[in-house]
Each structure stands twice: as structure tokens, then as C-alpha cells.
Amino acid sequence: MQPISFDYTFAIKQFTQDIDRITHKILQNAIPNVLKAINELRALRELGTIGFTDLHTNEPGIKKVKDTVQRCQNWADTLVIIGIGGSSLGNKCIHMALNEYHGYFKGTGSCSTNRIFILDNLCAEDIASLLPQLDINKTVFNVISKSGTTMESIANFLIFYEIVKAQKKTALNKHFIFTTTSGKGDLYNLAQKSGITCLDIPENVGGRYSVLSPVGLFSSAFAGLNIDALLDGARNASDYCWLPSIETNPAAAAALIYYLYFTKNKKNTHVFWAYSSKLEALCQWFSQLWAESLGKITPSKKTKNHVGQSPLATIGPRDQHSLWQLYVQGPPDKIHTMLKINESPTDFTIPEDVPSFESFTTLKNCSINNIVTNEQQAIEFVLARNSRPFVRFDLPRIDEFHLGQLLLLLEFVTALTGLMLHVDPFDQPGVEEGKQMTYALLNHPRYTHKLAEFHRLYSSCKTYGVVP
Amino acid sequence: MQPISFDYTFAIKQFTQDIDRITHKILQNAIPNVLKAINELRALRELGTIGFTDLHTNEPGIKKVKDTVQRCQNWADTLVIIGIGGSSLGNKCIHMALNEYHGYFKGTGSCSTNRIFILDNLCAEDIASLLPQLDINKTVFNVISKSGTTMESIANFLIFYEIVKAQKKTALNKHFIFTTTSGKGDLYNLAQKSGITCLDIPENVGGRYSVLSPVGLFSSAFAGLNIDALLDGARNASDYCWLPSIETNPAAAAALIYYLYFTKNKKNTHVFWAYSSKLEALCQWFSQLWAESLGKITPSKKTKNHVGQSPLATIGPRDQHSLWQLYVQGPPDKIHTMLKINESPTDFTIPEDVPSFESFTTLKNCSINNIVTNEQQAIEFVLARNSRPFVRFDLPRIDEFHLGQLLLLLEFVTALTGLMLHVDPFDQPGVEEGKQMTYALLNHPRYTHKLAEFHRLYSSCKTYGVVP
Known part of the structure; x- marks a missing residue:
């Protein structure tokens, strides 16, 4: 120590x-x-604006993680984490450091038959190579998104939600655990409606500072790591x-x-x-x-x-x-x-x-x-x-x-x-514009003005290119 | 096309x-x-100084790769590439792009039972997690080093050479393929002495430009990829x-x-x-x-x-x-x-x-x-x-x-x-100093003067540190 x-x-x-x-x-x-x-x-801590400094004191959150893991371990030997950026990198970091990697991460101790896959990109090839490795009956999907609306993770979730739904007539819910902000966002809303278990990301903990929250703790405990020591x-x-x-x-x-x-x-x-x-x-x-x-x-x-x-x-x-x-x-x-x-x-x-x-x-x-x-x-x-x-x-x-x-x-x-440096180390204001433009290109009615901007820019530019 | x-x-x-x-x-x-x-x-090409531009015309090299792969496929279903930097990155790039990854790369077509592992670092944990996955009787090791003396790859090779030697009383040689410069270096010398097969890296092709030489072609063909199309x-x-x-x-x-x-x-x-x-x-x-x-x-x-x-x-x-x-x-x-x-x-x-x-x-x-x-x-x-x-x-x-x-x-x-930019894009002069100092720290007799330099620098500096 x-x-x-x-x-x-x-x-x-x-x-x-x-x-x-x-x-x-x-x-x-x-x-x-x-x-x-x-x-x-x-x-900032005293105001409650930031919470990453005190996640080790989040006793109800830690207990809920342990209870949920125990419930899953009764039937599941495989965990698929669906998340991107702050929702996946901390998990990847913990498992690569402390577990063995064989395409999936292999659990330790009494959980050594448990496997953890991390789906951290939106890429059809990733889904295609993951699917044949899963026995849906023994797989739990942990969908992680602070906002509950992250486009890539929602898309991956919807693909797997459909697959599980097609195979399971009952007990669909037990195959999903959402880790998201309590009280808002579409993952939370769906959980409320359907009875899917939610683990909470404290409101004042941003994605990239969330590894020691339920975001990283759930998969760690599922793999048999000692989260109390962490x-x-x-x-x-x-x-x-x-x-x-x-x-x-x-x-x-x-x-x-x-x-x-x-x-x-x-x-x-x-x-x-x-x-x-x-x-x-x-x-x-x-x-x-x-x-x-x-x-x-x-x-x-x-x-x-x-x-x-x-x-x-x-x-x-x-x-x-x-x-x-x-x-x-x-x-x-x-x-x-x-x-x-x-x-x-x-x-x-x-x-x-x-x-x-x-x-x-x-x-x-x-x-x-x-x-x-x-x-x-x-x-x-x-x-x-x-x-x-x-x-x-x-x-x-x-x-x-x-x-x-x-x-x-x-x-x-x-x-x-x-x-x-006089910046806010907890925000990411530059990320928003790309998200809105993606929605615009997907013809979302709220962003038609962005789509017009897109066409305006491209039509007003001279094109330079080389095709051999 | x-x-x-x-x-x-x-x-x-x-x-x-x-x-x-x-x-x-x-x-x-x-x-x-x-x-x-x-x-x-x-x-430079006409002088013969560079050769990366013409590796697709290296017919004897390509034929030797194909013949060697055919011989290995009679008995081996697993290939371990031992190489670092230019000796491994091209291989990793080809397999990640064209094969499936499950901790190892999985071959395609008729070679779909073939597995390719890439050992591209010197790390005891990497060796420890690789070992239990191998059936030595069905494993061929491709040791790749342009110079034939790359420290990390030689170290990994020596560990596995000992393991194979301990298990196999006969036919030790067939478990190793060296890819190195013909005519010089310790891998070449050992191959000459022991009868291990050597694939040649053309003298005028540097490691980082070698992916389309036998460096990348051997594992590609072993995995069933179409190297003619490549x-x-x-x-x-x-x-x-x-x-x-x-x-x-x-x-x-x-x-x-x-x-x-x-x-x-x-x-x-x-x-x-x-x-x-x-x-x-x-x-x-x-x-x-x-x-x-x-x-x-x-x-x-x-x-x-x-x-x-x-x-x-x-x-x-x-x-x-x-x-x-x-x-x-x-x-x-x-x-x-x-x-x-x-x-x-x-x-x-x-x-x-x-x-x-x-x-x-x-x-x-x-x-x-x-x-x-x-x-x-x-x-x-x-x-x-x-x-x-x-x-x-x-x-x-x-x-x-x-x-x-x-x-x-x-x-x-x-x-x-x-x-x-008026640089030589084919050399790497800054790499040498670190290599020599490593040898010095390993007490190599030729570098005692470097070791003296090391102690001089450290003893003449004021130390600043924090231990909480």
C-alpha cells in the first residue's frame, strides 16, 4: 500500500x-x-459542482453496483459494455491493466469464466464480429451514457435490443443494465417504463471523470476485481x-x-x-x-x-x-x-x-x-x-x-x-456542433437550418481533388 | 479495382x-x-538505395514466402510473430484490416482455423498470457528483425527458443522462420548454423517500409489472404x-x-x-x-x-x-x-x-x-x-x-x-543512443564509457521529487 x-x-x-x-x-x-x-x-466541490473527487464515498451507488452484479452473476457469464468515450475508456483501462485480454477480457478469481466485451465504436464490423461470440441467454448488456442519448451507444443498443427481443419472449429486461444520470435522458425514461435496472452516474461527475463511479465499478465487480481496493x-x-x-x-x-x-x-x-x-x-x-x-x-x-x-x-x-x-x-x-x-x-x-x-x-x-x-x-x-x-x-x-x-x-x-489555464476542465463545448450537424444530415426536422448551412458551404467552395 | x-x-x-x-x-x-x-x-531507386517502391516485383521473395507457408501449413495452425516496430506494425495493420480479431487474428477461407498472434513488445505479462494459448507442436514462430539483432525481439525469441527446445527433442528448426537481411546479422548466422529457414528482407528496404516484403507477406499468406491481390x-x-x-x-x-x-x-x-x-x-x-x-x-x-x-x-x-x-x-x-x-x-x-x-x-x-x-x-x-x-x-x-x-x-x-524537408526519410539516427545506453546499463563491456556518462549525469544533478 x-x-x-x-x-x-x-x-x-x-x-x-x-x-x-x-x-x-x-x-x-x-x-x-x-x-x-x-x-x-x-x-467547486463544496458547491456540489464537481463530484469526481469523492466517488469513493458514494456508498449507496457502490452497494447498488454490488447487488446488481450479484443478481447478474446468477445467470450471466458474459457482459457487453456499450459505451463510447468516457463511458468505455475507463472500463478498458481497468480491464486491460488487471485482467487478461483474449479479444474479450477474462475475469479473475471465482469469476474467471466471466467475459467482458467492450463495444466502444459505431462500426458494423464490430457488431458482426461480436455477435457470433455471444450466447444471448447468458449475456448482459451494460449501456452507459451520461446523457442517456449518446447517438452511437443508442444505435448499438437498439441493434442488440432487437436481437434479444427476437430471441427472448420473456425476461427481456434482465439482459440490460443502464448506467446513466438518474431522473433524465432517454435511457432513464425507458428504464422507468420497462423496469430495466439503472445504475446512477452522479449528476456532478462528467463522463471522462466517471471511471470510479458505477460506470467503471459494475464491470470491475462482474469480472471479480476487488472494487473496495480500487x-x-x-x-x-x-x-x-x-x-x-x-x-x-x-x-x-x-x-x-x-x-x-x-x-x-x-x-x-x-x-x-x-x-x-x-x-x-x-x-x-x-x-x-x-x-x-x-x-x-x-x-x-x-x-x-x-x-x-x-x-x-x-x-x-x-x-x-x-x-x-x-x-x-x-x-x-x-x-x-x-x-x-x-x-x-x-x-x-x-x-x-x-x-x-x-x-x-x-x-x-x-x-x-x-x-x-x-x-x-x-x-x-x-x-x-x-x-x-x-x-x-x-x-x-x-x-x-x-x-x-x-x-x-x-x-x-x-x-x-x-x-x-482558466478553462472549464469539466465541459466540452466543441462537441455539440458535430452532433447537431449529424442529426441534420440524418434529416432531423429540428436541424433543417443546419442542413442548409451545410449545402451553402459546399456549394460555395471550389473543389480540389485528385483521381489518378 | x-x-x-x-x-x-x-x-x-x-x-x-x-x-x-x-x-x-x-x-x-x-x-x-x-x-x-x-x-x-x-x-535513389535507380541507384538501388531504396527498394520499397518495387516490392511487388520481388518474384523470388514472393515465391519463397508461398513455398514456406505451404510447408508450415502441413503441420502448424498457429503463427506467432515476434517483432517490434516496422517488423510488427505492418502485420498488425494487414490482419486488423482483413481478418477477425479475437485476441489473436483468425485466418480466412481455407485457413480459417489458423491463428496469428503478434508479440510486439518486451513485456513479461505478454509472454505469460500468450504461453497457455499455444500448442507448441502446432506453432510456428516468425522472428522478424531487419538487423537480426533487435534486442526486444531477440529476448522474446530466446525465451520461446528455450521453451520449444525443452519440449521438442527433434525438429526444433521447423518451429522457427527468420525474416531478416540475407548475409548478415545474428538471426542469419544462427539460421546458417542450424538450418532454420530465412526469408529475406531486401537490403534496401527499411523496417517501416517493409510491409509488402516477406515481412508482411508471410503471415498474410499463412492467414489465407490473397497476397497477389495485395x-x-x-x-x-x-x-x-x-x-x-x-x-x-x-x-x-x-x-x-x-x-x-x-x-x-x-x-x-x-x-x-x-x-x-x-x-x-x-x-x-x-x-x-x-x-x-x-x-x-x-x-x-x-x-x-x-x-x-x-x-x-x-x-x-x-x-x-x-x-x-x-x-x-x-x-x-x-x-x-x-x-x-x-x-x-x-x-x-x-x-x-x-x-x-x-x-x-x-x-x-x-x-x-x-x-x-x-x-x-x-x-x-x-x-x-x-x-x-x-x-x-x-x-x-x-x-x-x-x-x-x-x-x-x-x-x-x-x-x-x-x-x-531535406531529411533522409529512410534512416533513424536518433535511435542508436538509447540502444547503446541500454547495453551499457546491462553491463556490456563495450559500453563502459557510456555507463560512466550515465553516472556522471545523475550524480551532477539536483533531484526533485514528491512522495506524499
């Missing part, structure tokens, strides 16, 4: 030739910014993420560094490296959290000012062979976050007796984890030497407790960075 | 308020740059990718636009969108190609000049719910490439009879593909309206022929862009 530590040695200017790093003095002078952000966040990790992080000091609060230190590198050092790109295949979906989850929370028009200046960093999810050592060349010699527009796993329960050792060629004999008696650790250290060294700033989180190991801690910690980092 | 078309309407300034797009005149004036690049590429697609692309005109050559037009947006309009980020889950690995393959080919120090100016764009692999509609907010309101540092699939053999239609709530009824009778197409058009509209430049490739459908065409086309685009 160790805390996650944070090392920012190589985000700070060490030598005169480090042209691209901030000085320790700049960091110290900026501390009031992050303390102010912590106070703003606390005020929430204990979050509780642990929430003990230190409110501390008003960059010496004791890694969320505050990290947020302040990211803020300074974006505003003062023009780092428009945030490379987020995890050194384990198990954390690939965590990197994707963080990418959404970072991009959608910070990519905004800030109203703070007279002219429009666009802020936010592009997240580049990177897995080590794998992507040393794909993206690293760009990172070390390309434009110096990046800040790197390294995520290190200190201890892994699994390892393999290369034998003593290997064919006698140099690239083989160099590795004899080495363990896989030892090689990986050395590769990560080598990459950090090269970043440091080339004056490319980076920070590092050290995760003691990948288990429920430490993952819960990491998830909440990264949510705090993101929220605090957004507040310093 | 249609060509892939290219639309660059919304990369060209259409209205006075399009502050962020290049004018048609700028594009026209820059045409000599791309014509010069085509000539340079042709000269190569026909490449042949088709090679007919038009040499044309000296941006009116008839989509590679030339695209490369010129990307070059101008990087050099004149400071677009440091290239967002590459594909509207199908099937193309997720294609986006990752392209990310490597783009990042590693262009992310370089260019020697063209007096001072060091870092070039290259960060690739952001994006899947639609999925990532409209994770990255889109950043793309539409974040910093205007991006150029977007949209990849559209015109026709899909698979579809589902939402029934007439849906529960009577608005977000459901809006979708009734809609097909999934129709919704997705409209979503993509809506997103393009919003990009256009917000003066965020984009181009689009239209892929007639996802099959061997069109995928082969697309792969070679994107390789041409990348090579031509690199030549215009």
Missing part, C-alpha cells in the same frame, strides 16, 4: 545548456497559481491531492509543471509513456481526459486564445521502435511523462545456454523485467542529455489499490492544470 | 476569413518542390505515384500539402483519422512511418533545425468522444487527414419499431454505415467551418487490393515529404 511518487528532476533546468527547461525559481514563483487552483477546486486507492490519493504544497502533493507539482511548460515553453504536445503493455488503455484513457479537459478556447485574453496539449499515448519499449526518433530529434514542442512500474509479479529469465552470437549472449541470464527497466532508464537518460524535459510517476505495482490511486491522481492533475 | 482518390478542397483557402489555410497560388508555386522530390526518389494493389499505386503532376498523382499532392503546412503554417501535428475500427492498426502503422521518417534534425540551416510532425492516430466516430474537443477548439497546430471507406460489405439496420423516445426514433430505419458516413461528413463540415485544414483519402473498400494500394501510396507520400 505505497503511495505513487513523482520525480521532476529533469523538468528543472540543471545546467546552463538546458535551454529548454524551466528554472527552479520559475517553478517556485508560480506556486501561488496551483494553490489558487486547489482552492478553486475545493470551492476505491481505497482513490481514498488514499484524495488524502494527498488536496495538500497545499508541491512538496507533498504530486498532483499539485505535476499540474504546475505542465501548466508552465504549456504557457511559458510552448510545449503543445504531451507524450505520456507507460512501460507495460498492460497500461496501453490507461494511456488512451488519459489521452481523452487531457485532450477533452484542456483543449479549449480560453476567454482570458482580448483575442481568442486556443489552449490544450495533444496527448501522445506511448508504450515502452515498443514505441522506442516507432515514435522515439521523432521525440529525440523532432521539434522541441513536447513534455514527456514517464510511468514506471516498480514491481511485477511475472517475469522470465533468458537462459545461460544461448547460441553464441553477440546479440544473444549479451542477454543471457537477464530477466525480461530487468531489460525493460534498463531500457526505460536509458530512454530517460537520452531525454535528459538532449534537454528534452520529462517527469516520472513511479507506480509500486499494477493492482486495484494502486490503479485506483493513479486514476484519481491523474484526474486531479488534469483538473488543476485546467483551472490554471 | 478502383483507385484511391484524394480531396484537398479544404486544405486550400476558400474565403478571406480562412486565415489558416494555404492559398491555391502558394500550392501551385511550390509544385517544383514535389517534382524535384519525385526525381530524387527516382534517382501486391496488385501496390503495383496499381506504383503506376500513379511516379506521375509528375499533382493533378494525377495523389501522393504528390498530399506530400506537397503536408510539406507546406509544416514549413509555412507551423502545423506540428498530423491528425490521421480513419472511420472504421478495422483501420486502427493502419493508423498506428502510419504513425510510425510518419514519425520515424520525418522526425529529424535537418542540416539545411546554419543552426540545428528540428523537423517532423507528431502523428495522432484517431478512429471515428469513437474519438469524436475523446480527442475531438481538442481538435476543434485547441491550438491551431494541426493538419487533419480523413480516411473514408466508401463501401462496406457488412451493415445493420435499426428497426422501425424502437421505443418512442427522441434519441431512439431519430435513428429508426437508419443503417449503421449511413450514420457513420453522416458523422464523418459532419465532422468535416465543422473542421471546414472552423478553418481547420484537412484533406481526405477515399478508399473504395477494405480488401487486399485497396489495402496494398493504400500502403504503398502512404509510403510514397511520406518519402516525398521527407525529401522536400
Whole structure:
């Protein structure tokens, strides 16, 4: 039960030739910014505007998840999560980190016969490849949408609703669990009418901050993960993420560094490296959290000012062979976050007796984890030497407790960075226009004016194209 | 058998308020740059320096692949690819696009009982989850490394070599196929000594341009894909990718636009969108190609000049719910490439009879593909309206022929862009330093001086960290 530590040695200017790093003095002078952000966040919490910070205290929600899982486990061995963005990425992140992946995620412990599929896109091919793998009689569908109206998830739901309906004359409802805002939206309305069970997403928890709500807890419990440990990790992080000091609060230190590198050092790109295949979906989850929370028009200046960093999810050592060349010699527009796993329960050792060629004999008696650790250290060294700033989180190991801690910690980092940038890290105003135009193109009567706009734009433009 | 078309309407300034797009005149004036690049590429081809342009003519290599596959199919139903970066991404791209994924890729046609696993990282957890799924007696391991010395792939190979050796007293060799440069490197040397079959990567084809060489062809044929159609697609692309005109050559037009947006309009980020889950690995393959080919120090100016764009692999509609907010309101540092699939053999239609709530009824009778197409058009509209430049490739459908065409086309685009940027799009000089330092940390006697450097740097730096 160790805390996650944070090392920012190589985000700070060490030598005169480090042209691209901030000085320790700049960091110290900026501390009031992050303390102010912590106070703003606390005020939002006290107003009830945000709730992600306290999901580990949501006792009725947690109990309802456990009860619902128990009821499903009497008859279902397969769970299909239907969700997109914040409704699926947290689930993907938890299962990839803590379960085995075989096209589906395989449950653990007494739930090791349980399978979890995640349908996180609208794509006919995804449905076609999922269908033959399901025994509908043993499958429960968890449809997750904060608004209860997300187009892609509703479309996927309607396809499967029809399929279940065609096969089941009775007990249709038990095959569906909705996770949505209580009291509004079409999923809630349908549940009310039909008796489908609803798990509640608290009103003040946005999709990308919802992993520790019933959104992520239901599938975790269904897979046999210890959700109490996951929430204990979050509780642990929430003990230190409110501390008003960059010496004791890694969320505050990290947020302040990211803020300074974006505003003062023009780092428009945030490379987020995890050194384990198990954390690939965590990197994707963080990418959404970072991009959608910070990519905004800030109203703070007279002219429009666009802020936010592009997240580049990177897995080590794998992507040393794909993206690293760009990172070390390309434009110096990046800040790197390294995520290190200190201890892994699994390892393999290369034998003593290997064919006698140099690239083989160099590795004899080495363990896989030892090689990986050395590769990560080598990459950090090269970043440091080339004056490319980076920070590092050290995760003691990948288990429920430490993952819960990491998830909440990264949510705090993101929220605090957004507040310093004077954006609302909890909204997504740019998403609406695309939704409305899609409805317009689907001939929704409410958006005929949007359709007219569409035709106006396309007819007034000169077309340029190449067909060989 | 249609060509892939290219639309660059919304990369060209259409209205006075399009502050962020290049004018048609700028594009026209820059045409000599791309014509010069085509000539340079042709000269490199004639010198024999590059070979990716002509892999469809590699008849002995193609025949050896087919013969080897036939031999393996007599006894093996499972293929494990051991490779990293250029050795695995092309394979992943082909199989994700053309086969079904169930944790492994499932072969097609008469090979539908064949399974292909790709081990593309060095991670003990990956080995641990792969092992129980294999029947060693029916498994062939294809170890792919251009140099024959890639550390991660050698390490994975040595683990599996030991496992096979422990179980098999005879016929050890038949379980391994090496794909490497003929005549040098440790894989080649071991093959010579032990009689393991080697497939050749032509010396003048770099890893990230090798998908249409035996690197990608072997697993494709093992899975029952039509590799002749894949190569026909490449042949088709090679007919038009040499044309000296941006009116008839989509590679030339695209490369010129990307070059101008990087050099004149400071677009440091290239967002590459594909509207199908099937193309997720294609986006990752392209990310490597783009990042590693262009992310370089260019020697063209007096001072060091870092070039290259960060690739952001994006899947639609999925990532409209994770990255889109950043793309539409974040910093205007991006150029977007949209990849559209015109026709899909698979579809589902939402029934007439849906529960009577608005977000459901809006979708009734809609097909999934129709919704997705409209979503993509809506997103393009919003990009256009917000003066965020984009181009689009239209892929007639996802099959061997069109995928082969697309792969070679994107390789041409990348090579031509690199030549215009005055970098070598075929090398990766920044990768070496990390490799050497890893060897140093593994106590390799040749790198003791690097280890001293490591300790010098770390001991001379002040450490900053936070432990809560």
C-alpha cells in the first residue's frame, strides 16, 4: 500500500545548456497559481459542482453496483459494455491493466469464466464480429451514457435490443443494465417504463471523470476485481491531492509543471509513456481526459486564445521502435511523462545456454523485467542529455489499490492544470456542433437550418481533388 | 479495382476569413518542390538505395514466402510473430484490416482455423498470457528483425527458443522462420548454423517500409489472404505515384500539402483519422512511418533545425468522444487527414419499431454505415467551418487490393515529404543512443564509457521529487 511518487528532476533546468527547461525559481514563483487552483477546486466541490473527487464515498451507488452484479452473476457469464468515450475508456483501462485480454477480457478469481466485451465504436464490423461470440441467454448488456442519448451507444443498443427481443419472449429486461444520470435522458425514461435496472452516474461527475463511479465499478465487480481496493486507492490519493504544497502533493507539482511548460515553453504536445503493455488503455484513457479537459478556447485574453496539449499515448519499449526518433530529434514542442512500474509479479529469465552470437549472449541470464527497466532508464537518460524535459510517476505495482490511486491522481492533475489555464476542465463545448450537424444530415426536422448551412458551404467552395 | 482518390478542397483557402489555410497560388508555386522530390526518389531507386517502391516485383521473395507457408501449413495452425516496430506494425495493420480479431487474428477461407498472434513488445505479462494459448507442436514462430539483432525481439525469441527446445527433442528448426537481411546479422548466422529457414528482407528496404516484403507477406499468406491481390494493389499505386503532376498523382499532392503546412503554417501535428475500427492498426502503422521518417534534425540551416510532425492516430466516430474537443477548439497546430471507406460489405439496420423516445426514433430505419458516413461528413463540415485544414483519402473498400494500394501510396507520400524537408526519410539516427545506453546499463563491456556518462549525469544533478 505505497503511495505513487513523482520525480521532476529533469523538468528543472540543471545546467546552463538546458535551454529548454524551466528554472527552479520559475517553478517556485508560480506556486501561488496551483494553490489558487486547489482552492478553486475545493470551492467547486463544496458547491456540489464537481463530484469526481469523492466517488469513493458514494456508498449507496457502490452497494447498488454490488447487488446488481450479484443478481447478474446468477445467470450471466458474459457482459457487453456499450459505451463510447468516457463511458468505455475507463472500463478498458481497468480491464486491460488487471485482467487478461483474449479479444474479450477474462475475469479473475471465482469469476474467471466471466467475459467482458467492450463495444466502444459505431462500426458494423464490430457488431458482426461480436455477435457470433455471444450466447444471448447468458449475456448482459451494460449501456452507459451520461446523457442517456449518446447517438452511437443508442444505435448499438437498439441493434442488440432487437436481437434479444427476437430471441427472448420473456425476461427481456434482465439482459440490460443502464448506467446513466438518474431522473433524465432517454435511457432513464425507458428504464422507468420497462423496469430495466439503472445504475446512477452522479449528476456532478462528467463522463471522462466517471471511471470510479458505477460506470467503471459494475464491470470491475462482474469480472471479480476487488472494487473496495480500487476505491481505497482513490481514498488514499484524495488524502494527498488536496495538500497545499508541491512538496507533498504530486498532483499539485505535476499540474504546475505542465501548466508552465504549456504557457511559458510552448510545449503543445504531451507524450505520456507507460512501460507495460498492460497500461496501453490507461494511456488512451488519459489521452481523452487531457485532450477533452484542456483543449479549449480560453476567454482570458482580448483575442481568442486556443489552449490544450495533444496527448501522445506511448508504450515502452515498443514505441522506442516507432515514435522515439521523432521525440529525440523532432521539434522541441513536447513534455514527456514517464510511468514506471516498480514491481511485477511475472517475469522470465533468458537462459545461460544461448547460441553464441553477440546479440544473444549479451542477454543471457537477464530477466525480461530487468531489460525493460534498463531500457526505460536509458530512454530517460537520452531525454535528459538532449534537454528534452520529462517527469516520472513511479507506480509500486499494477493492482486495484494502486490503479485506483493513479486514476484519481491523474484526474486531479488534469483538473488543476485546467483551472490554471482558466478553462472549464469539466465541459466540452466543441462537441455539440458535430452532433447537431449529424442529426441534420440524418434529416432531423429540428436541424433543417443546419442542413442548409451545410449545402451553402459546399456549394460555395471550389473543389480540389485528385483521381489518378 | 478502383483507385484511391484524394480531396484537398479544404486544405486550400476558400474565403478571406480562412486565415489558416494555404492559398491555391502558394500550392501551385511550390509544385517544383514535389517534382524535384519525385526525381530524387527516382534517382535513389535507380541507384538501388531504396527498394520499397518495387516490392511487388520481388518474384523470388514472393515465391519463397508461398513455398514456406505451404510447408508450415502441413503441420502448424498457429503463427506467432515476434517483432517490434516496422517488423510488427505492418502485420498488425494487414490482419486488423482483413481478418477477425479475437485476441489473436483468425485466418480466412481455407485457413480459417489458423491463428496469428503478434508479440510486439518486451513485456513479461505478454509472454505469460500468450504461453497457455499455444500448442507448441502446432506453432510456428516468425522472428522478424531487419538487423537480426533487435534486442526486444531477440529476448522474446530466446525465451520461446528455450521453451520449444525443452519440449521438442527433434525438429526444433521447423518451429522457427527468420525474416531478416540475407548475409548478415545474428538471426542469419544462427539460421546458417542450424538450418532454420530465412526469408529475406531486401537490403534496401527499411523496417517501416517493409510491409509488402516477406515481412508482411508471410503471415498474410499463412492467414489465407490473397497476397497477389495485395501486391496488385501496390503495383496499381506504383503506376500513379511516379506521375509528375499533382493533378494525377495523389501522393504528390498530399506530400506537397503536408510539406507546406509544416514549413509555412507551423502545423506540428498530423491528425490521421480513419472511420472504421478495422483501420486502427493502419493508423498506428502510419504513425510510425510518419514519425520515424520525418522526425529529424535537418542540416539545411546554419543552426540545428528540428523537423517532423507528431502523428495522432484517431478512429471515428469513437474519438469524436475523446480527442475531438481538442481538435476543434485547441491550438491551431494541426493538419487533419480523413480516411473514408466508401463501401462496406457488412451493415445493420435499426428497426422501425424502437421505443418512442427522441434519441431512439431519430435513428429508426437508419443503417449503421449511413450514420457513420453522416458523422464523418459532419465532422468535416465543422473542421471546414472552423478553418481547420484537412484533406481526405477515399478508399473504395477494405480488401487486399485497396489495402496494398493504400500502403504503398502512404509510403510514397511520406518519402516525398521527407525529401522536400531535406531529411533522409529512410534512416533513424536518433535511435542508436538509447540502444547503446541500454547495453551499457546491462553491463556490456563495450559500453563502459557510456555507463560512466550515465553516472556522471545523475550524480551532477539536483533531484526533485514528491512522495506524499
